[in-house]
Amino acid sequence: MNKIAAAITLVIIGIVAVIYYTVDFPFNIEREDFTEEYEIQQKWDLPNRLEEVSGIDFIDDTHVACIQDEEGIIFIYNLAENKIEKEIKFGKIGDYEGIALFKNNAFVMRSDGILFEVENYRTNNRKVIKHKTFLKAKHNVEGLCADLENNRLLVAVKDRDPVNHSTKGIYAFNLNSKKLQKKPVYQIHLEDSIFKNVQTKNKLKIMMPSEVKINPKTKEIYVTDARNPKLLILSPEGETKKLYLLNREKFYQPEGISFDSKGNLFISNEGHSDPANILKVKLKN
Template sequence: MSKVAAAIVIGIIGLVALIYFTMDFPFSLEREDFTEEYEIQEKWDLPQRLEEISGMDFVDDERMAAIQDEEGIIFIYNLTSKKIEQEIEFGKDGDYEGLALFGKDAFVLRSDGILFEVQDYLTKDIKVTEHETFIKAKHNAEGLCADLKNNRLLITVKDRDPLSNNTKGIYAFDLETKKLLQTPAYAIDLEDPIFSDVKRKNKLMVMMPSEVNINPVTGEIYITDGRNPKLLILSPDGDSKKLYLLKREKFYQPEGIAFKKNGELFISNEGHSDPANILRIKLQ
């Protein structure tokens, strides 16, 4: 084999390996014989505009604020009428991955770590401020929620933690200083025995957070993995408590978590051959 041919073969092998370990499409290596420890109690099929829903939060018991990961728009979706009631444009097209509401303000997370603060988001006189963080595109920020009790936001990274190869950090954005704190508020240990049924050649793929939120009743921290569907629950102190493996046919790509004040859990899924949806879930 000539040096040129050998170089081509090596290049192809390298490209295949890169695709295998880094491409952002769903595939499953988890065991398939697990028992479903949850019940889907209600389902909303979403309109085409929300086909790539990537974050959501409750405005009130009937209305959901949501984003999809290509447009700088906050959508207000009514769960009762099953219609989009309002569209709030806050920025240019981009890869938006998280949404959190804090009083009259909305916060939207872009995958490169930029946080958009949309003040008075439900009015015609919104004010948008961008906040830079130390999270970059290579880390792939995907999860965002409001931690009302501690006056902060929580942000998760999907691909690589800025500080460690053994954990995926959940970082706190202080709403008073408007800064992302360097030390993670919580950390997901990728070698935790709770992941014993999760088999990966690449340790960083054991848990790839797509969203984070806090149960308002228990204080527990919920994290979804959209690439290989699962739901991780941490105690209020950050200790691993329970891992739910989710069936691909019911959770194609779980990207959003929201809670009602009574603790009812809602998970959103990006669309594929079926429409995107929001599911009301009861965990067993």
């Protein structure tokens, strides 16, 4: 009888351990008190169709291309008129997490590492091409942006990195070869002192990148974490420069980043009790 009880106990402990290290609980990190080092200058509440908004990229200073993580559709949102102007279907139902515009093409990343290229995405002659990468659903791929100067896309891993489990890698997708390089071009070290005010029992959850974008003016790399809202800024060489802890009441789930032509920062948030939104944000310091 004691052996049976012990076996049952071990099974329960094993199940709990698996759940703890694999399930993505949203509110598991404690942070010290912090000062809000940013100002929200403008806010756009998004319609219900974009409640699960997961990625944004500016087309021009009025129009934003948006995706949400349940439908294979690119939504063209007009900031001046506060409405969805056009819907462009490119795929089936799926977990779509990042969008990047490059010339006349749109690229959309699915969380299982499949990259969708929508050629001439705003015309009736568009063509959809799927690119497989070595990243899988277990890595949970969320971040995507265009690196125009280097003719590549940057791809950020949210969960366990395939190369180094003590870092979160940002990988390069070469737009000539249409291949994802296996060695990360940037690495976020989870033991970096910049995370000293972020405490969690699970090291992998210190930073869980939900989006990556390049500031067109400074060339710095911006990375959001939607599970425990924060914004990390890296130098153009990939060194950590600044960490902004975000107030969850204002940034419920920051999933998208984009910049307009003037270098103004915009962050999109999934909805909860309030509608999803796009915020124009001015950082201090």
